[in-house]
Amino acid sequence: MAARKVLNMLTKRRKEILDFIQKYKLRYGNIPTIREICEHFGLKSTNGVYEHLKALEKGGYIEITANKARNIIIKDNFEKNNILPIIGEVAAGEPIYPIVTEGDKLAVPLNTDSSFVLKVKGDSMINAGIKSGDMIVVDTQKPVNNKDIVVALLDGEVTLKRLVISDNKIELHPENENYNIIKIDKKEFKIIGKVTFLIRKF
Amino acid sequence: MAARKVLNMLTKRRKEILDFIQKYKLRYGNIPTIREICEHFGLKSTNGVYEHLKALEKGGYIEITANKARNIIIKDNFEKNNILPIIGEVAAGEPIYPIVTEGDKLAVPLNTDSSFVLKVKGDSMINAGIKSGDMIVVDTQKPVNNKDIVVALLDGEVTLKRLVISDNKIELHPENENYNIIKIDKKEFKIIGKVTFLIRKF
DNA sequence: TTGACAACTGAACATTTGTTCAGTAAAATT
DNA sequence: AATTTTACTGAACAAATGTTCAGTTGTCAA
Numbered sequence: 001m002a003a004r005k006v007l008n009m010l011t012k013r014r015k016e017i018l019d020f021i022q023k024y025k026l027r028y029g030n031i032p033t034i035r036e037i038c039e040h041f042g043l044k045s046t047n048g049v050y051e052h053l054k055a056l057e058k059g060g061y062i063e064i065t066a067n068k069a070r071n072i073i074i075k076d077n078f079e080k081n082n083i084l085p086i087i088g089e090v091a092a093g094e095p096i097y098p099i100v101t102e103g104d105k106l107a108v109p110l111n112t113d114s115s116f117v118l119k120v121k122g123d124s125m126i127n128a129g130i131k132s133g134d135m136i137v138v139d140t141q142k143p144v145n146n147k148d149i150v151v152a153l154l155d156g157e158v159t160l161k162r163l164v165i166s167d168n169k170i171e172l173h174p175e176n177e178n179y180n181i182i183k184i185d186k187k188e189f190k191i192i193g194k195v196t197f198l199i200r201k202f
Numbered sequence: 203m204a205a206r207k208v209l210n211m212l213t214k215r216r217k218e219i220l221d222f223i224q225k226y227k228l229r230y231g232n233i234p235t236i237r238e239i240c241e242h243f244g245l246k247s248t249n250g251v252y253e254h255l256k257a258l259e260k261g262g263y264i265e266i267t268a269n270k271a272r273n274i275i276i277k278d279n280f281e282k283n284n285i286l287p288i289i290g291e292v293a294a295g296e297p298i299y300p301i302v303t304e305g306d307k308l309a310v311p312l313n314t315d316s317s318f319v320l321k322v323k324g325d326s327m328i329n330a331g332i333k334s335g336d337m338i339v340v341d342t343q344k345p346v347n348n349k350d351i352v353v354a355l356l357d358g359e360v361t362l363k364r365l366v367i368s369d370n371k372i373e374l375h376p377e378n379e380n381y382n383i384i385k386i387d388k389k390e391f392k393i394i395g396k397v398t399f400l401i402r403k404f
Numbered sequence: 405t406t407g408a409c410a411a412c413t414g415a416a417c418a419t420t421t422g423t424t425c426a427g428t429a430a431a432a433t434t
Numbered sequence: 435a436a437t438t439t440t441a442c443t444g445a446a447c448a449a450a451t452g453t454t455c456a457g458t459t460g461t462c463a464a
Contacts, residue, residue: 011440030233030272033421045443050423052441067449069271069421070232129331129402149404198402200331202351213410235451247413252453254411269419271451 010059014052016041018061022074031070118151118160125149125160127175134200136160140193153190154182163191212261216254218243220263224276233272318342318395320353320362327351327362329377336402338362342395355392356384365393 010018020040024032032040037049053072056062065071120134128149130136138151146165151158152172161172161182170189172182212220222242226234234242239251255274258264267273322336330351332338340353348367353360354374363374363384372391374384 009439013441033271034423035421043442045445046422047424047444048442055440064422067422069235069450071422126331129328129333129336131331134331195404197404198400200400202397202399211410215411236453237451245412247415248452249414249454250412257410266452269452271420273452 009055010061011055014056014059014061017049017052018056018074021062021072025074031072033070120160122160124174124176124179125162128162130160130175130198131200134198136195137197137199138193139196142194142196144191144194149195151192151195153192158192160195211257212263213257216258216261216263219251219254220258220276223264223274227276233274235272320360322362324362326376326378326381327364330364332362332377332400333402336400338397339399339401340395341398344396344398346393346396351397353394353397355394360394362397 017037020037021032024030024036034046034049034053038044038046041049043049053062053064057064061075063073063075065073118136118138120130120136121132123132130149136151144150144163146163148163149160150163150172151160152163153159154172159172159182161174164171164173170184172184174181219239222239223234226232226238236248236251236255240246240248243251245251255264255266259266263277265275265277267275318340320338320340322332322338323334325334332351338353346352346365348365350365351362352365352374353362354365355361356374361374361384363376366373366375366383372386374386376383
């Protein structure tokens with residue numbers, strides 16, 4: 001018998017399921033199983049949810065890896081009504097900020113192959129507006145220029161400083177009067193990456 | 203026969219495995235299976251990895267939900283460095299940081315019904331680490347408390363200040379010596395919302 | 405040198421989880 | 435009114451995945 005026909009339409013129920021998967025992932029950092037979705041909606045058969053997932057996949061909302069547990073990839077098909085109003089300073093037309101919202105999240109694009117996230121500890125960069133507890137995105141591939149804020153490895157320690165190159169000298173500048181400039185000479189030194197984003201939660 | 207004894211030590215191999223799980227999750231937003239870990243390290247038996255995971259659990263580095271696919275929770279107890287690696291996850295029970303990676307984006311959760319994004323202009327909040335050009339997320343529904351940083355409407359102007367309430371007086375404090383405290387008396391005044399996130403692009 | 409442990413192999417077993425098939429009822433569409 | 439589609443139930447099957455058991459080898463410390 002031919003497979004049951006499934007249309008691409010994003011029905012109310014399917015949106016509910018899509019939302020639930022997003023929220024579950026947000027909370028547990030993991031994709032729910034089909035049976036967990038069933039349980040959440042009080043459904044008794046996995047096939048109900050399974051068909052919804054197939055429909056969501058056909059509609060391009062998600063991607064399912066066959067026969068793999070918890071293997072749904074949520075696609076980014078940002079629609080215009082999901083974009084948050086950016087008001088105030090930003091003029092229309094002007095290339096704004098690479099920030100888009102997806103469902104109930106605000107997202108910044110980054111290269112996951114070369115980026116990672118660090119939590120800042122300490123106040124050596126306080127005058128650059130980087131506080132202890134802030135989250136920074138570090139890109140290990142982006143070219144690093146003079147005056148960039150970088151994450152470096154110094155004598156086995158990871159530090160966050162501003163890179164200053166002048167007259168063949170390399171220095172790491174803290175942005176806090178209580179800290180000293182670090183001059184790179186024979187020390188073991190490596191730039192891990194350039195800071196590309198900062199995110200702070202209040 | 204008694205179960206094989208497993209000590210808590212974080213050996214080199216176990217740290218490699220822990221690192222791999224973190225990176226996998228950062229990249230795919232998902233936990234790898236034991237067999238995927240085996241494959242990555244070129245191992246032929248799942249039990250090798252399984253014992254390492256059990257050891258990591260005993261050491262308090264991870265938490266494993268029995269008999270569940272891809273159900274490792276990475277605990278957040280790495281210290282010592284200035285900086286710690288953040289895994290895109292929220293630990294069960296205790297939410298650490300609501301930041302998750304999804305595909306090639308880094309996302310923070312927010313209520314799109316009640317939030318909007320503003321671009322900061324001016325340096326009146328510089329000592330709070332908020333610089334001109336930063337993007338802030340403002341939630342109009344969240345309860346506003348004393349000492350919160352808020353966006354307020356004052357005589358038709360939108361301002362970003364810290365709300366300070368004391369002895370029946372309401373004040374808006376800038377965080378910059380060059381600006382004056384604003385005392386709210388008979389002025390037209392309205393709190394638009396509380397600042398929940400700050401995002402800066404470098 | 406003996407014992408404890410790390411770090412595996414190999415094979416099986418148990419459980420979870422994804423998938424398919426057959427059917428029902430209500431709502432929407434034609 | 436007939437057809438299509440949504441939205442399910444219920445049962446079974448198959449694949450993926452977690453778990454256990456029995457053994458091997460090398461290293462390191464007592």
